[in-house]
Amino acid sequence: MRRRIAVVGGGPAGLTFARVLHRHDHPVTVLERDPSPGARPPGGTLDLHEQLGQLALDKAGVLAEFQALSRPEGQAMRILDTDGTVLRDWRPRPDDLANPEIDRGKLRDLLLGSLDVQWGRDVTEVEPGSRDGVLVHFADGRQETFDLVVGADGAWSRVRPAVTSATPYYTGVTMVETSLDEVDTRHPDLARLIGDGSVAVYGVNRALAAQRNSGGHVKVYAQFRAPLDWHTDLERHMGLNRRTGLDEGLDLADVEAVRSSLLALFDGWAAPVLNLLRHGTAFAHRPLYVLPVAHTWAHVPGVTLLGDAAHLMPPLGAGANLAMLEGAELAESVAAAPGDLAEVVRAFEEQMWARAGRWAKITTAGLERLVGPDPTEALALFDEVQPS
Numbered sequence: 001m002r003r004r005i006a007v008v009g010g011g012p013a014g015l016t017f018a019r020v021l022h023r024h025d026h027p028v029t030v031l032e033r034d035p036s037p038g039a040r041p042p043g044g045t046l047d048l049h050e051q052l053g054q055l056a057l058d059k060a061g062v063l064a065e066f067q068a069l070s071r072p073e074g075q076a077m078r079i080l081d082t083d084g085t086v087l088r089d090w091r092p093r094p095d096d097l098a099n100p101e102i103d104r105g106k107l108r109d110l111l112l113g114s115l116d117v118q119w120g121r122d123v124t125e126v127e128p129g130s131r132d133g134v135l136v137h138f139a140d141g142r143q144e145t146f147d148l149v150v151g152a153d154g155a156w157s158r159v160r161p162a163v164t165s166a167t168p169y170y171t172g173v174t175m176v177e178t179s180l181d182e183v184d185t186r187h188p189d190l191a192r193l194i195g196d197g198s199v200a201v202y203g204v205n206r207a208l209a210a211q212r213n214s215g216g217h218v219k220v221y222a223q224f225r226a227p228l229d230w231h232t233d234l235e236r237h238m239g240l241n242r243r244t245g246l247d248e249g250l251d252l253a254d255v256e257a258v259r260s261s262l263l264a265l266f267d268g269w270a271a272p273v274l275n276l277l278r279h280g281t282a283f284a285h286r287p288l289y290v291l292p293v294a295h296t297w298a299h300v301p302g303v304t305l306l307g308d309a310a311h312l313m314p315p316l317g318a319g320a321n322l323a324m325l326e327g328a329e330l331a332e333s334v335a336a337a338p339g340d341l342a343e344v345v346r347a348f349e350e351q352m353w354a355r356a357g358r359w360a361k362i363t364t365a366g367l368e369r370l371v372g373p374d375p376t377e378a379l380a381l382f383d384e385v386q387p388s
């Protein structure tokens with residue numbers, strides 16, 4: 001008898017899980033809150049590692065398509081001093097396929113393929129332990145029962161409370177994201193500064209990075225150490241009011257006010273670097289949250305977690321990779337297991353916790369060094385991880 005399996009969330013974790021099950025002819029219900037694939041901007045670009053995300057794509061049978069869509073040249077990385085001096089200018093060899101970049105939207109479409117996703121299904125709660133299985137509650141009042149519910153619903157998972165009381169906490173680092181369009185024609189100087197991949201500049205407790213996506217789109221990330229409510233009192237929290245001329249708290253929806261606050265925060269940095277902020281369009285406020293590094297839970301029959309729902313960590317290039325590999329591995333184990341899934345899920349969780357715990361430690365230490373009091377630490381970290 002086929003088990004009733006649902007995955008909550010159609011991000012990298014949920015779609016990879018579903019796609020691999022689909023490949024093994026095992027039915028799966030994909031429940032996604034967004035009303036349609038294009039309901040919101042898909043976000044920036046992801047680098048997929050050979051031994052993680054690419055391995056997952058191989059298990060899903062779409063590695064060749066990924067290779068055609070991805071940008072190996074996007075691995076290029078330039079590091080500047082705050083005065084604009086180039087400190088590192090690393091470019092991949094043409095045959096380097098270790099960590100190519102792919103736009104999130106393209107990855108989503110690749111994984112979606114012919115999958116039958118149920119869009120607009122907003123899960124509010126998951127209740128294990130009923131006689132007939134695990135009960136899933138939806139925002140519209142409906143309920144459905146499954147034998148296994150996989151929570152792949154990201155940082156603010158509604159499935160997570162069914163297995164653990166852990167909730168994400170603020171890292172002390174906030175990110176404000178903006179973007180540039182048609183950079184090659186509208187901002188050729190910035191296009192040259194960014195190159196084919198990314199440029200990053202590290203100062204004391206702050207960093208500014210820009211990353212090329214396809215089609216001349218660039219995402220710019222300003223990162224800085226600040227209390228969560230930094231914008232409510234710029235003078236007290238950031239020592240900024242005098243220079244920004246803003247007497248009251250910053251309205252995060254006010255594009256020009258956010259821009260001038262950021263320009264004040266990065267005051268003194270080289271003009272070409274600050275142009276990344278000057279030409280940015282909208283600004284999105286993204287405080288960085290994480291789950292505890294060694295986050296595990298007592299196994300709950302019929303429910304498990306994948307990806308950010310299980311192990312939210314600083315965005316240092318591992319989260320989507322882990323999410324996808326976990327999705328692929330769990331799907332393969334489920335497809336191969338006859339009957340009861342408890343042992344399969346238990347074994348999967350042990351493996352996920354061990355690997356994710358290692359990466360959570362690495363990325364947590366990495367964030368401390370990249371956005372910290374000593375900018376030479378950021379450069380040292382780059383030299384440690386980047387092949388020369």
Ligand SMILES: Cc1cc2nc3c(=O)[nH]c(=O)nc-3n(C[C@H](O)[C@H](O)[C@H](O)COP(=O)(O)OP(=O)(O)OC[C@H]3O[C@@H](n4cnc5c(N)ncnc54)[C@H](O)[C@@H]3O)c2cc1C
Binds near residue numbers: 012013031045
């Ligand atoms: C700026 C930035 C850059 C990053 N760069 C990289 C990178 O280069 N490489 C990398 O590996 N990682 C990167 N990451 C991390 C990566 O984005 C995440 O780890 C990854 O998206 C996690 O995938 P996921 O499927 O677990 O969760 P998500 O991507 O968050 O997907 C969750 C899905 O669940 C849906 N959902 C949420 N709640 C519900 C609900 N109640 N009911 C139904 N559906 C729901 C959401 O709509 C969403 O589609 C980056 C993160 C950031 C912020």
